[in-house]
Amino acid sequence: MKQVTRRSLLGATVAVSTAALPGKGQAQVRAEPGLKPPKFTLSCNLELMFPKEMPHASRIEIAAAQGVKAYSFWNAAGKDLVAIEKTATKLGVVCGSMCGNGKTGWGTGLTKTGAEGEFLADIEENAKIARRLHCKNLVTFLGKVQQDTPWDVQYKQILEGLKKAADVAEKHDVYITLEPLNSVESPQMSMITTKEAFKIAGDVNHPRIRIDYDM
Numbered sequence: 001m002k003q004v005t006r007r008s009l010l011g012a013t014v015a016v017s018t019a020a021l022p023g024k025g026q027a028q029v030r031a032e033p034g035l036k037p038p039k040f041t042l043s044c045n046l047e048l049m050f051p052k053e054m055p056h057a058s059r060i061e062i063a064a065a066q067g068v069k070a071y072s073f074w075n076a077a078g079k080d081l082v083a084i085e086k087t088a089t090k091l092g093v094v095c096g097s098m099c100g101n102g103k104t105g106w107g108t109g110l111t112k113t114g115a116e117g118e119f120l121a122d123i124e125e126n127a128k129i130a131r132r133l134h135c136k137n138l139v140t141f142l143g144k145v146q147q148d149t150p151w152d153v154q155y156k157q158i159l160e161g162l163k164k165a166a167d168v169a170e171k172h173d174v175y176i177t178l179e180p181l182n183s184v185e186s187p188q189m190s191m192i193t194t195k196e197a198f199k200i201a202g203d204v205n206h207p208r209i210r211i212d213y214d215m
Contacts, residue, residue, distance in 0.1 A: 041069055041070050041096070042068055042069070042070065043068075043070035043071060043072045043096030043097065044063040044068045044070070044071050044072070045071075045072045046059040046060065046063070046071050046072065046073045047073055047074050050062070055080060055083065056073060056079050056080065056083075056084050057080060057083035057084050057086070057087040059071075060084065060087050060088055060091065060093060061087060061091065063093070064091040064092075064093050068093065069092070069093055069094070070093055070094050070095065070096035071088070071093055071094075071095060071096060072095065072096045072097040072098065073095070073098055073099075074098070074099045074102065075098075075099050075102035076098060076099075076102075076126060076129045077102065081129065081132070081133070084133065085132060085133055088133065088134075094133075094134045094135070095130070095133040095134060095135035096135070096136075096137065097135065097136075097137035097138070097139050097177065097212070098126065098129070098130055098133070098135050098137075098138065098139065099126065099138070099139050099140075100122070100123050100126045100127070100130075100138025100139055100140040100176060100177070101119060101122040101123055101126065101138075101140055101141065102122070102126070103118070103122045104118050104119045104122045104143065105122075105140060105141030105142070105143065106141055106143070106144065106189075107143060107144060108143055109141060109142045109143015109144065109158075109190065110142050110143055110154075110157050110158045110160075110161035110162065111142060111143035111144065111145060111146045111149070111154040111157065111158065111190050112143060112146055112149075113146075113149055113153070113157065115143070116157065116160070116161045116164070119143075119161055119165070120161070120164055120165060120168060123138065123140070123165045123168050123169070123176070124168050126138055127168055127169060127171075127172035127174050128172065130172065130174045131172050131173065131174060135174065136173075136174055136175055137174070137175050137177040137210065137212070138169065138174055138175065138176055138177060139177050139179050139212055140165070140176050140177060140178055140179065141179060141181070141189065141191070142158050142162075142178070142189075142190045142191050142200075143189075143190055144188045144189050144190060145188060145189070145190050154190065158190070158200060159200070159203050159204055162176065162200070162204045162206070162209060163204055163206060166204065166206035166207075166208040166209050167206075167208075169208040170207075170208045174208075175208050175209070175210045176208055176209050176210065177210040177211065177212045178191065178197045178200065178201060178209065178210070178212065179191075179197075179211075179212040179214055180192055180193050180194050180196060180197040180211075180212075180214065194211070194213060197211045198211060
């Protein structure tokens with residue numbers, strides 16, 4: 001039996017989402033009358049729900065047409081940020097979250113001894129982009145477990161690095177939002193449970209550290 005993961009399930013919906021789009025790229029969904037607006041802000045992840053070749057600015061237009069007020073995306077690399085910013089501003093939608101350290105988060109992170117500088121530079125670069133897009137949450141990964149380094153050393157590096165990253169976030173008025181992954185898709189990573197994320201956030205004890213409670 002093939003195992004179904006969150007990523008494969010969302011990926012399978014791309015065909016459905018694409019089929020629902022009329023020729024001119026405007027999805028038309030009729031809202032049910034009498035529904036009260038939600039007490040939360042729905043942020044549409046632009047990465048998996050649209051065809052890969054579709055520009056992200058066009059994805060924002062489609063999401064906004066359905067009443068979505070916020071969008072999220074992964075790495076800023078390779079995206080037309082000028083078009084994204086212009087489109088989002090015109091339509092009055094904001095960026096709910098973006099990746100804070102796409103270059104370092106899945107590898108060296110803060111677990112690799114000597115990699116802190118590269119991690120912080122990654123955070124700084126994306127914090128500037130986030131501020132430009134009015135985005136508050138930098139979804140952050142801490143790196144994979146380094147098999148050649150004792151865990152207590154890696155954990156100490158995580159805490160020390162996050163305190164510095166939080167100071168960078170404070171300077172740019174954004175938040176380091178820790179995303180615990182999972183043991184099915186990402187067993188190699190250093191933070192794969194919510195319990196671990198809460199412990200790390202508690203030990204860092206900085207107001208600019210948040211948790212992406214990803215269910």
